[in-house]
Amino acid sequence: MNPTLEIFSQGEEIVTGQTVDTNAAWLSERAVNMGFTVTRHTAVGDKLNDLIALLREISVRADCCICTGGLGPTCDDLTAEAVAKAFALPLEFDEIAFAQIKQFFTIRNRGMPASNRKQALLPKGAERIDNAWGTAPGFSLQVERCWFAFIPGVPNEMRHLFLESVQPSLASRFSLRPDRLIILRTLGIGESAIQERISAIEIPVSVQLGFRASPDDVQTKLLFPHDYPEVALIGLVDKIVAELGSSIFAIDGLGRASGDLVFTIDQLMIAAKHTLAVVETASQGLLAAKCLGKDWLLETRYEQSLERLAKKLAVTVNTDDLSATAQAVASEIHQTGATDFVLVQLYSGDKQTFHDKDQAIILYNVLLTGDGCYQTTHSVAGPIERKQNQAALLALDLLRRYLQHKEF
């Protein structure tokens, strides 16, 4: 039997529906991957009695509980007080926590408001979890059956504290035998198309096959028992790779560094020391934003109208052949921009088509490189935010395919 784990989210904004609790799903996925059985998620508001009741319930019901939220400096942040009352543990002033909180403000050249002092009060016996990303230190403690970890609810802080502090503690405290999860990440091919392509491959009954479509990729997931033979595992993954080919941009779980599309591109661009300039239209800045802090991206521009762009660059627009127009734009930018590659994204479809979720735009991506011009064309429908995101991903994916395979 795997140890059981519960997720406990605190915050009036969650129970009143102003915030969707994405922390619970994020934490659960990682806990399941570690080998826990997640049995419950519970969210309560900023009410002391509700918090106390819930803490007591969980303390005798679960082996472990990750709690988010309620660690801030204001009067509605009640977690430490609730823990103290629920388990009759006095609050004690933690000098080191206080020094860290003061330093947080010092670094930012801001005075520390008096209210932040309360964040240094921790229940007796609790172990502090240092927070280098915000003012709220977390803490952990064992009560009855349950090991509790309390971390901030701000997603960025929560993720850092979980990965860097809570996860290692869990791994050393519990005897876990996680199943092995392999994820093949693809772009440009749908869930049901993947299912059809791999339907001839025999999947052993002990292996769980699943699919998941997210905004940024489509994932084919294989869950192997912890004692599944390595050779057989690699053999099965290889068969699927053979069917899906260059649509796969990364594989998680085989021990190699892997991540999202930008991570993959970043590794390849750094290794080859290439530089890039980009023209965005439908993605409207999102492509650049996704490549935050990457040294190889030297410049990008967004133009609302192709006519304005063409006029500035003295390029002729051929509305019957936007790929040719994109090539002309790329050449022009290549001459003035001094980058190795130029990636240009144009699309056909008027304003109404772009805004209407039931209509599709046609995307024309062109990549100009030292050894020629490469291009892809895609049709994308859905809400405007989906069109923006797909436009950014599909342009980047042309670059990725060039770098990985020179295959399109």
Added chain:
Amino acid sequence: MNPTLEIFSQGEEIVTGQTVDTNAAWLSERAVNMGFTVTRHTAVGDKLNDLIALLREISVRADCCICTGGLGPTCDDLTAEAVAKAFALPLEFDEIAFAQIKQFFTIRNRGMPASNRKQALLPKGAERIDNAWGTAPGFSLQVERCWFAFIPGVPNEMRHLFLESVQPSLASRFSLRPDRLIILRTLGIGESAIQERISAIEIPVSVQLGFRASPDDVQTKLLFPHDYPEVALIGLVDKIVAELGSSIFAIDGLGRASGDLVFTIDQLMIAAKHTLAVVETASQGLLAAKCLGKDWLLETRYEQSLERLAKKLAVTVNTDDLSATAQAVASEIHQTGATDFVLVQLYSGDKQTFHDKDQAIILYNVLLTGDGCYQTTHSVAGPIERKQNQAALLALDLLRRYLQHKEF
């Protein structure tokens, strides 16, 4: 006292983190607006004993509970069975429900799988909730203190059944008097600084004051009882507005249309028919991406290095006065770009400073308009994603302050 309401979500995909439970937030927001106090969200997987235990808990704890999921035709859909076992109510075959399920398939020219028959089994005494959007009928019943409504977890079906059936039932069963929530949204001032600034204002005990810091704004929230006098309400809000001044970009709950920062700017730009060109550095495309599909944003560009940008525009860089440099950049772009306004964002701090969460960059924003140049300077620390987001927001906020107040 408002009646209390809990949300109960069933599904293995929720507790394992494969699906973010957006239903809970959607339902809660509507319940709060109707006048319920939402006290808890709970999610459990497809395990009969967990479901039974939770149903019994809630039946004596809450006045009302909306349950989603577990009404499908497969073996892991256990809600009706769990209700039957939890409250010793035999399952009864509902002829009308069965006729509706059969009709669902007939309309679609598909044969009904045998497994769908079980969806017509409802606990004795339950009232059927017809489902015209799928095969799973919902049902409601009173047990102990609690009135339960069980509806499907598929978001589209859930929303239809709630709005068309559950919400009217709630309105007739409960005597509801909704509280009134006012939210003041600010930028450029922290939670604790707000608390200090308004500390001298006397908040009546019947009014609940709360704060919430999100990546995109800091919210000061006031929850008034339903019968709070309008004049006193406006008076209190005005006092807070006087303290926080032009940091407030929007107020929710006063009957005016309001939303996030881009929504506010969009209204003002459309009303005044202005157009804008932008130079991004630290925000790296995110400012443009946030303004997706807005007609007034004609062009944006991102340059990784100020030297490249200055060379292209033939502008001299003055590293001791980046505001002056930004003004020169704005003038140059204004001459070639043909927009009413030019917004230029520069920052000081090298690559390492930008990436290091413990170091701050200094942002220099300049807005060139028909009646002059306006500027702001901010220090921003934190992870690179925070710097990017704050850079986008603070540049946009300079534009907002100009449009709303001409105050900086």
